Amino acid sequence: MTRQDSNQRLIIAATLGLLLCMVMACGKKNQSEPPKQTAEAEALQQSQSALPLATPTPRGEAPPEVVETLQGPDPAQEPFFNQSQQMTDSAGLNPVPLPVSNSESVPTAPPSVEPTVAVVSPAVVPSQVWVFGYHQFQTPKPNPYSITTDAFRSQLQFLRDTGWTVIPLQQLIGFLKNGESIPEKSAVITVDDGYASVFHHAYPLLKEFGYPWAFFCYTDFIGSGRAAITWEQLRMIDKDGCDVQSHTKSHPFLTRKGGKSPEAYDAWLKDQLLGSKEMIEQKLGKKVNALAYSYGAWNDYIRERAVLWGYEALFTVKGQMVSSTTAVSEIGRVIISKDNEHLFSRYLSQPLKAPESMQTPQMSSGQTEGTPYPQNSMPEAVNESAESVSEKSKE
Numbered sequence: 099m100t101r102q103d104s105n106q107r108l109i110i111a112a113t114l115g116l117l118l119c120m121v122m123a124c125g126k127k128n129q130s131e132p133p134k135q136t137a138e139a140e141a142l143q144q145s146q147s148a149l150p151l152a153t154p155t156p157r158g159e160a161p162p163e164v165v166e167t168l169q170g171p172d173p174a175q176e177p178f179f180n181q182s183q184q185m186t187d188s189a190g191l192n193p194v195p196l197p198v199s200n201s202e203s204v205p206t207a208p209p210s211v212e213p214t215v216a217v218v219s220p221a222v223v224p225s226q227v228w229v230f231g232y233h234q235f236q237t238p239k240p241n242p243y244s245i246t247t248d249a250f251r252s253q254l255q256f257l258r259d260t261g262w263t264v265i266p267l268q269q270l271i272g273f274l275k276n277g278e279s280i281p282e283k284s285a286v287i288t289v290d291d292g293y294a295s296v297f298h299h300a301y302p303l304l305k306e307f308g309y310p311w312a313f314f315c316y317t318d319f320i321g322s323g324r325a326a327i328t329w330e331q332l333r334m335i336d337k338d339g340c341d342v343q344s345h346t347k348s349h350p351f352l353t354r355k356g357g358k359s360p361e362a363y364d365a366w367l368k369d370q371l372l373g374s375k376e377m378i379e380q381k382l383g384k385k386v387n388a389l390a391y392s393y394g395a396w397n398d399y400i401r402e403r404a405v406l407w408g409y410e411a412l413f414t415v416k417g418q419m420v421s422s423t424t425a426v427s428e429i430g431r432v433i434i435s436k437d438n439e440h441l442f443s444r445y446l447s448q449p450l451k452a453p454e455s456m457q458t459p460q461m462s463s464g465q466t467e468g469t470p471y472p473q474n475s476m477p478e479a480v481n482e483s484a485e486s487v488s489e490k491s492k493e
């Protein structure tokens with residue numbers, strides 16, 4: 099090899115080395131620059147960083163259907179989810195992977211390639227209450243507002259079998275008035291008027307099931323004859339799962355003024371509402387804070403006076419589900435009668451709202467006259483004055 103050859107080789111090697119260095123430096127520079135993103139992709143990435151991340155989809159596999167972008171509470175904090183659960187797609191048929199919180203699973207590809215978060219927002223089930231109203235039980239004569247003990251037992255059993263919790267009336271009031279917690283599926287059992295059949299037939303069943311209940315009695319009726327419960331019996335059951343409350347004094351249509359002057363009407367209302375309240379308080383030595391309007395008839399003035407005279411909770415016969423947004427001064431009840439007792443289970447199977455056709459006739463605010471009961475099928479005795487009731491008592 100000549101000296102010239104040797105120099106030429108050195109020059110070639112140096113040139114190649116220089117070229118290699120340039121290529122490497124160029125490559126390094128490219129690596130250090132992030133791929134340009136559109137503003138939209140950046141926004142998507144930012145929004146995703148606040149969301150739980152989906153498991154990256156293996157190549158060649160279709161991404162799971164995107165159901166809904168999570169906007170609600172963080173599933174990690176959400177009691178409705180646990181790691182063993184699988185959510186379903188919008189059709190409810192195909193399982194969708196749960197969000198994964200593991201940071202190693204962060205997808206690195208642009209959002210347009212990777213699936214977005216596939217999460218079904220949990221359906222938050224608010225506490226719901228059905229309040230049922232009864233009148234008489236196992237009467238010898240057919241009566242639209244009397245149900246058999248067999249039917250009543252079936253209803254109580256249905257509540258138990260389907261996970262409904264029967265809560266005391268005062269717990270319902272605490273829920274509506276002070277936001278106290280109650281089970282998601284709660285039911286309240288109330289009975290109106292003050293019939294002896296309640297003592298003989300309903301009370302033993304309610305005691306057997308261990309269910310609390312409320313008894314709205316109109317005080318003129320108590321102890322007035324064989325059909326009526328006595329004060330002594332009331333005193334006994336009030337200490338044994340029953341909460342005796344007011345149903346006025348003589349069970350009138352409170353909305354009917356009957357030609358009275360405003361002053362006379364007010365005095366009469368006071369006797370009906372405050373008079374009955376004080377009578378029960380005195381006889382039973384307890385606090386009375388709830389009123390069920392006789393015939394479910396009321397208006398804003400009556401409600402205002404009832405609150406003034408110490409009632410904390412007012413019950414109508416507007417048959418609809420009660421929720422946390424229900425006013426404590428307007429609590430609807432479903433009155434169970436011969437016409438709808440077979441629908442009892444269907445009321446409870448409607449998680450949000452009973453269809454109109456299943457609801458009992460309604461009284462709305464501002465409606466000042468009328469009866470919630472179907473024509474010609476008012477409960478026996480409650481159509482009549484307390485005096486005639488005692489005369490006609492058969493039970």
Ligand SMILES: [Zn+2]
Nearest residue numbers: 290291393480
């Ligand atoms: Zn009544």
